[in-house]
Amino acid sequence: MNNKGGDTPTPGPSSSATGHTAGNDDGGVPGDYLGTWSASLPGDRGASTRKLTIRQGDVGDQALSLTAEGPLALGATYHCEFTAPLAARPADGEPVLIGPSTVSVGRPAASCSPGKATELTLLPDGTLRRTTTASGESLIYTRSD
Template identity: 50%
Template sequence: MLAAGGSVYALMNNGGDDDKAGGAAPPTPSATARTSAGDPAPTGSPSSSAPSAGPVPTAFLGTWATAIDNSTGHNTRELTIRQGAVGDPVLTLVADGPGYHCEFVAKLAEKPGTGGPLEIGPSTVTTGKPRSSCSAGEATEVTLLPDGRLKRVRKDGEESLTYSKR
């Protein structure tokens, strides 16, 4: 995980924890969710949707959320994982912040084991306002943490984001 204090702009543009935009430009979110250790994860109630049969373990299914607070303001992420076969779009991500709204979709890349992890392919932008604020994300791996939260890590292991179930 990255050191605390990274900006969304730098993180969302494959950067480290330096503010490459000097704090002036809006963040460019990508569906490769990333943040630093210690960012607060909102709490929520369990999902009420009933899972259907398929390869994605039931514990991963539902809607997950987190937030990133930095010099650009409050930035939220809502991740939804649905049941689907390899090659199906199983992950959607909505990224919102000051001056932008982005939506992404990504496919299941490999059949997961009984307890995961989920190997998720690169994402594509489905909605972007403004479109220039949104960029496709890299492949990621999604795991469940012992405390019940979900962790999504970029495949190179450089950056991650932790979500709580809604």
């Protein structure tokens, strides 16, 4: 995808515990996923950053927010903010399914485009993998809170 600010977990134009348990009954997101995660993407013009926040919610609630920032041509930068709903309540040990995202802030607007559905998977090393379900592209995040 050629969208620098796009809500894509892979490059292209486009930890500590939270105190919650995986069996959290307060909503559809397992407690171990909750919190803030970050990633960096190398690029020809410099690194782009992603800050992912996962909140508790039920199916349809905006459980994910993402901020994407990075360089554009001629020294300019982009700043995009996205939100996305919880698509389904995961079974124990299954990935968290997140619906397509919408752009809530885009500077410049042309640099930000809505993202496709993704799934979140906690990895054994404590990192989080966000995978675009349609393409299989993924990005690894580390806990930052």
